[in-house]
Amino acid sequence: MWRQVLIYFRTHSYHADNCQAKETLQNEGEEDIKAAKWIFKPMGSERTEMRKRQMSTTQETPGAAQAQHSTGNRGSNACCFCWCCCCSCSCLTVRNQDEERARRTSHELQAEGIPNCEESPAPTLEEVNAWAQSFDKLMLTPAGRNAFREFLRTEFSEENMLFWMACEELKQESNKSVIEEKARLIYEDYISILSPKEVSLDSRVREVINRNMLEPSQHTFDDAQLQIYTLMHRDSYPRFMNSAIYKDLLRSLSEKSIEA
Numbered sequence: 086m087w088r089q090v091l092i093y094f095r096t097h098s099y100h101a102d103n104c105q106a107k108e109t110l111q112n113e114g115e116e117d118i119k120a121a122k123w124i125f126k127p128m129g130s131e132r133t134e135m136r137k138r139q140m141s142t143t144q145e146t147p148g149a150a151q152a153q154h155s156t157g158n159r160g161s162n163a164c165c166f167c168w169c170c171c172c173s174c175s176c177l178t179v180r181n182q183d184e185e186r187a188r189r190t191s192h193e194l195q196a197e198g199i200p201n202c203e204e205s206p207a208p209t210l211e212e213v214n215a216w217a218q219s220f221d222k223l224m225l226t227p228a229g230r231n232a233f234r235e236f237l238r239t240e241f242s243e244e245n246m247l248f249w250m251a252c253e254e255l256k257q258e259s260n261k262s263v264i265e266e267k268a269r270l271i272y273e274d275y276i277s278i279l280s281p282k283e284v285s286l287d288s289r290v291r292e293v294i295n296r297n298m299l300e301p302s303q304h305t306f307d308d309a310q311l312q313i314y315t316l317m318h319r320d321s322y323p324r325f326m327n328s329a330i331y332k333d334l335l336r337s338l339s340e341k342s343i344e345a
Contacts, residue, residue: 203250205228208229208334210338210339212228213331213335213338216326220318232334233317233322236324240321240324244282244283245313248275248282248309251267252309252310255306256304257303268298269301271306276294276306284309284313293309294309
């Protein structure tokens with residue numbers, strides 16, 4: 086009997102093990118099938134998705150090319166700080182405003198212009214030759230001052246001649262209010278350290294001018310005018326005599342006199 090019971094338990098255990106093994110194999114088989122389906126999925130739905138992506142990319146290509154072409158056309162207005170490159174870009178607006186402001190400033194400067202040269206007849210050959218004899222003879226004639234002023238402009242020192250001429254005009258005034266107004270303008274234009282046309286003066290002369298400005302007169306700037314006259318004589322006049330401006334003028338007048 087015990088033998089039969091032992092055989093029964095062994096048979097039942099074997100059957101349970103077989104069932105469990107079959108179930109395990111069945112589960113593993115299902116997992117393998119799922120894995121195989123996942124691995125070979127591109128053969129089905131993913132291939133379809135890949136085709137859809139290719140079609141959408143093909144449709145978007147002409148639009149992108151057109152956008153790139155239009156961007157190339159706007160290359161001249163391209164903004165250096167953003168990618169939009171559109172005419173409404175804020176930094177482009179700022180740049181356009183700066184350019185407009187620069188053009189307006191340039192136009193205003195041209196409208197204001199450099200003070201006109203003195204009216205004078207064309208110089209003769211004798212006058213031009215006399216300029217080489219002394220600086221005083223050059224400064225005595227309007228034609229000589231104009232030629233010398235043109236040279237000073239090339240050296241960016243025209244303010245010296247403008248200051249000297251302004252002082253000469255001041256000496257010719259007799260009305261007190263006009264004298265005060267012209268003296269104030271001369272001080273602001275050529276004496277003030279804030280002026281771009283400030284002339285070079287030593288501290289002693291500046292102190293004299295500051296005292297004289299308490300009660301301006303025709304002779305408020307006499308010391309300063311003499312100092313600038315001496316500066317032009319010693320520094321600029323020798324270079325003017327060797328400049329192309331003077332030599333060309335002298336040569337042209339010499340040729341005209343020979344032809345006459």
